[in-house]
Amino acid sequence: MKKLLLxxxxxxxxxxxxxxxxxxxxxxxxxxxxxxxxxxVGGGFTAMLNNxxxxxxxxxxxxxxxxxxxxxxxxxxxxxxxTVGFGGQINxxxxxxxxxxxxxxxPQYKMNLDATSKLTYLKMPLLFHFKSYNRYHPNRRLxxxxxxxxxxxxxxxxxxxxxxxxxxxxxxFKANYSAKELESSxxxxxIKTKGRFSSELYNKFDLGFVxxxxxxxxxxxxxxxxxxxxxxxxxxxxxxxxxxxxxxxDASGNYPVNAPEVDFKFWDGYYSKFNQPNAADIAAGWxxxxxxxxxxxxxxxxxxxxxx
Numbered sequence: 001m002k003k004l005l006l007x008x009x010x011x012x013x014x015x016x017x018x019x020x021x022x023x024x025x026x027x028x029x030x031x032x033x034x035x036x037x038x039x040x041v042g043g044g045f046t047a048m049l050n051n052x053x054x055x056x057x058x059x060x061x062x063x064x065x066x067x068x069x070x071x072x073x074x075x076x077x078x079x080x081x082x083t084v085g086f087g088g089q090i091n092x093x094x095x096x097x098x099x100x101x102x103x104x105x106x107p108q109y110k111m112n113l114d115a116t117s118k119l120t121y122l123k124m125p126l127l128f129h130f131k132s133y134n135r136y137h138p139n140r141r142l143x144x145x146x147x148x149x150x151x152x153x154x155x156x157x158x159x160x161x162x163x164x165x166x167x168x169x170x171x172x173f174k175a176n177y178s179a180k181e182l183e184s185s186x187x188x189x190x191i192k193t194k195g196r197f198s199s200e201l202y203n204k205f206d207l208g209f210v211x212x213x214x215x216x217x218x219x220x221x222x223x224x225x226x227x228x229x230x231x232x233x234x235x236x237x238x239x240x241x242x243x244x245x246x247x248x249x250d251a252s253g254n255y256p257v258n259a260p261e262v263d264f265k266f267w268d269g270y271y272s273k274f275n276q277p278n279a280a281d282i283a284a285g286w287x288x289x290x291x292x293x294x295x296x297x298x299x300x301x302x303x304x305x306x307x308x
Contacts, residue, residue, distance in 0.1 A: 031139045031221050032307045033131075034079045039306060041089060042072025043230070045299020049097040049117055049238065052291045057272035060105075061113065064098040075303065077129050085129040093123040093153065095295050105278040109166040115274055119158045119202060119238065119295075125151035125210045139218075145226055146213045153206040153295075160201070162274055177201055182246070194253055198245035201266050206295055208234035216305075226303040234295030241267050241290060 047069040054063055071094060077087035101113030127149035134140055160177035175184035182195040214228030245261040267290045271277040277286045 031218060033082050033133060033138065036308045037077040037079060037085070037087070037224075037305045038308060039075050039077075039224075039303050040072070041075050041091070041301055041303040042070070043299055043301030044068060044070045045230070045232075045297040045301075047095045047097060047295070047297045049095075049293050050296050051273065051293040053270075054099075054272045054293075057101075057275070060101045060103045060275045061272040062100045064100060067096065067098040067116075069094045069096060069297070071123065073123075075305070077127075077305065079129070082133040082135075083131055085131075087127060087129060089123075089125045089127070091121075091123040091125070093121040095119045095121060095297065099273065101275070103164075103275065109171055111164050111166055111171070113162075113164055113274060115160070115162045117158070117160050120156045121153040121206065122156055123151055123153040123232075125149055127210060127212075131216065141218050143216050143218075144214075145216045145228070147228070147230075148211055149209070151208050151210055151232065153208075155200075155202055155204050155206065158200075158202050164274075194249040195246045196249070196255060197264065197266075198247075198261065199240060199242070201240055202238055203236070203240050205236070206234055206238055207236045208232060208295060212301070222307040224305045224307075226305060228301050228303070229298070230301045231298045232295065236294070237292035238295055239267055239290075239293045241265075 045068075046065065047067050048063060048065070054061055071091050073089055073091035075087060075089040077085045079085035096116065096118040099113060099115040099117075103111040103113065105111075127147045130146045132144040158178060160175070162175040163172070164174075165172040170187075172187045173184070175182065180197045180200060182193065182197070184193045185191070210230065210232050212228040212230040214226065216224050216226035218224050243263060243265050246264040247255055247259050247261045249255050250259070269276065269288050270290060271281050271286060
C-alpha cells in the first residue's frame with residue numbers, strides 16, 4: 001500500500017511538471033479560486049499513543065518521540081468563498097507508538113524493553129479550509145493556507161510486538177498481539193503460549209481533530225500543489241479497557257472445543273504499558289486505574305489538487 005501510494009504521487013507530479021504551463025500572472029487566464037477541487041494527499045509523521053501513566057513512568061517505559069509512520073488518500077474541497085472552503089478526505093492511516101525501557105527490579109538481571117504498537121485506520125476528516133486572497137492580484141501564484149476539522153477513524157488491523165530481554169540475552173520474553181490472538185514465548189521455560197481473545201484489544205473507532213497550516217503554489221491554471229504541517233489529535237480512548245475472555249490453545253496450537261475461557265483484562269494491573277508494578281510501587285500506593293490512551297501525530301503532508 002505504501003509503495004503504491006508513493007508511486008501514484010510521483011507519477012502525478014511528473015505529469016504536472018511536464019504538462020503545458022499556461023498560467024499567466026497578469027489576470028488574463030482568470031485562474032479559478034472557487035468551485036470544486038479534487039486531489040490526492042500523502043505524507044509522513046511521527047506517531048504516538050499518549051497515556052498519562054506511560055508519559056509519567058520512570059525508566060521502565062520510555063515512549064519514543066520519533067516513530068515514523070505514514071498516511072495518504074484522496075480529498076475533495078468545495079470553495080464557496082475566495083478564502084473559505086469545506087471538504088473531506090479518505091485516508092489509509094498507520095498510527096501507533098514505539099517504546100524502550102530498562103527495568104532494574106530484578107536483582108540478578110537488568111531487563112530491557114523494546115516494543116511497538118501499530119494501528120491501521122481508515123481515517124475520514126471533515127475539514128474547513130482557508131487560504132489567502134488578494135483581490136488586486138487574484139492570480140497570485142503563492143498563497144497561505146490552513147485547515148481545521150474533526151475526523152472519524154475505523155480500525156482495520158493492529159499489532160503489539162513486545163520483547164523483554166537482558167543484556168546477555170539469556171532471558172528473553174517475546175509476545176505478539178494481533179487479530180484477537182496472542183502468541184508468546186519465554187526462553188527460560190521454553191514454553192510457547194497461544195491464546196484467542198473474545199474481543200479486540202483496541203476500540204474499533206477513534207475520534208479526534210485535525211490542524212494543518214502551510215501554503216500552496218499554483219502549478220498551472222487549475223492545478224495547485226499544497227504543503228502543510230499537520231497535527232492529528234485523538235480525543236477518544238483507543239484501548240479496550242473492558243473485561244474480556246481468553247481461550248488458550250493446547251500444546252499443538254489447536255483450540256479444543258471444550259477448552260475453557262478465562263477472564264482477562266489486558267490493561268488491568270499494569271504500572272505502565274508492558275510493565276507490572278513492583279514492590280516499591282505498591283508500597284507507594286499504586287492503584288490499577290489505567291487512564292485513557294489517545295492517538296497523536298505530527299508531520300508534513302503534500303496535496304496535489306485540481307479545480308473542476
